[in-house]
Amino acid sequence: MVTAVQFLSGVGALFCASQLFRFARFVWVYCLRPSSIGKYLHGPAPYALITGASDGIGKALAKELYDKGFNIIIHGRSEEKTKKVAEELRARGNQDVQYFLASVDQPDIDFAKLVEPFKNLNITFVVNNVGGGGNRVGRIDDYSEDNLMKDLRVNMLFAFNFTRSLLPILRKAAPAQCLFIGSQGAEIRIPRLYTYAPPKYFLKQLTRCLSCDERWWAPSNVSFAYVTVGTVVTNAMRTTPHLFNPTSERFAKALVARVGCAEDEYTAWMPHAIQMWFMKLLGDSFIESYAAPTMKGILEARAGYADVDIANMKKTA
Numbered sequence: 001m002v003t004a005v006q007f008l009s010g011v012g013a014l015f016c017a018s019q020l021f022r023f024a025r026f027v028w029v030y031c032l033r034p035s036s037i038g039k040y041l042h043g044p045a046p047y048a049l050i051t052g053a054s055d056g057i058g059k060a061l062a063k064e065l066y067d068k069g070f071n072i073i074i075h076g077r078s079e080e081k082t083k084k085v086a087e088e089l090r091a092r093g094n095q096d097v098q099y100f101l102a103s104v105d106q107p108d109i110d111f112a113k114l115v116e117p118f119k120n121l122n123i124t125f126v127v128n129n130v131g132g133g134g135n136r137v138g139r140i141d142d143y144s145e146d147n148l149m150k151d152l153r154v155n156m157l158f159a160f161n162f163t164r165s166l167l168p169i170l171r172k173a174a175p176a177q178c179l180f181i182g183s184q185g186a187e188i189r190i191p192r193l194y195t196y197a198p199p200k201y202f203l204k205q206l207t208r209c210l211s212c213d214e215r216w217w218a219p220s221n222v223s224f225a226y227v228t229v230g231t232v233v234t235n236a237m238r239t240t241p242h243l244f245n246p247t248s249e250r251f252a253k254a255l256v257a258r259v260g261c262a263e264d265e266y267t268a269w270m271p272h273a274i275q276m277w278f279m280k281l282l283g284d285s286f287i288e289s290y291a292a293p294t295m296k297g298i299l300e301a302r303a304g305y306a307d308v309d310i311a312n313m314k315k316t317a
């Protein structure tokens, strides 16, 4: 017969063991484990493709992956900006650098045509990075459906359709990996993120579904991973760099260092992982009470919102 004390001791021991295991895994992932990026540097000319690479995290990732030895394909919307990044990359060495343009908020993208130039390339690593623009001032019903759909295309639908069109190319190049860039915003409650946080959550679940699809019945050796991202200093997030707010260059290095560290979901920057752990510990309601005024401050600070009723955070014009 097990006494209450023995039962509680057993539960306590199991809890401590699970926490020890978590801690050991944390140290392994962030301090000891070598990156698996080399696994995707195979074949005569391996390519990495990064969307939204004319600026910010995407641009820094393109540089990091170029320096690891990949040929690079970058995506942007402005020819001038994207070409400039391509030239900066070419100046780093001898690998091939290509770029393509697409305004991903548009409804009429021909995805088959978009990937056509790449169908004979050995694309082994893809980062679905393009995203942003989700900090809405008004409530969801202050905007037209057309207006809201633009954000959903940028943050979710482009990655969905683009990945679908690229998959046959990735299967030919396998082993290949496709990343989706996510956000801490998808894990917590923050007002006015209705066109940003739900799409990121969608990408997270899409990652799991596609991972399963490519593993079962006809395994293809194409893997997927969703990367949770906290604040990173970019033009879209102008803030002071510090431990919890890395520059895009430091973040890109961390992201590449973490490749392969988890089955299909991870946080690339260690301090962001600690942040997430604390957030979960503090609970949704506490985080919401902190995040809501912070978001109000961010929206107030943004230029060009003279037409906003700040007290109600409502567009008045």
Ligand SMILES: NC(=O)c1ccc[n+]([C@@H]2O[C@H](COP(=O)([O-])OP(=O)(O)OC[C@H]3O[C@@H](n4cnc5c(N)ncnc54)[C@H](OP(=O)(O)O)[C@@H]3O)[C@@H](O)[C@H]2O)c1
Pocket: 051, 052, 053, 054, 055, 056, 057, 058, 075, 076, 077, 078, 081, 102, 103, 104, 105, 129, 130, 131, 132, 154, 181, 182, 183, 184, 229, 230, 231, 232, 233, 234, 235, 236, 237
């Ligand atoms: N920075 C952060 O704190 C943070 C936090 C969490 C998650 N993230 C995620 O990280 C990713 C990159 O963010 P970032 O901070 O690096 O942003 P960023 O500096 O604004 O760069 C975004 C990239 O996407 C492109 N882009 C944006 N809208 C587009 C459109 N409609 N059509 C075509 N291209 C478009 C931009 O092109 P242009 O150069 O022409 O603008 C740029 O290349 C996003 O998915 C974002 O959600 C960032």
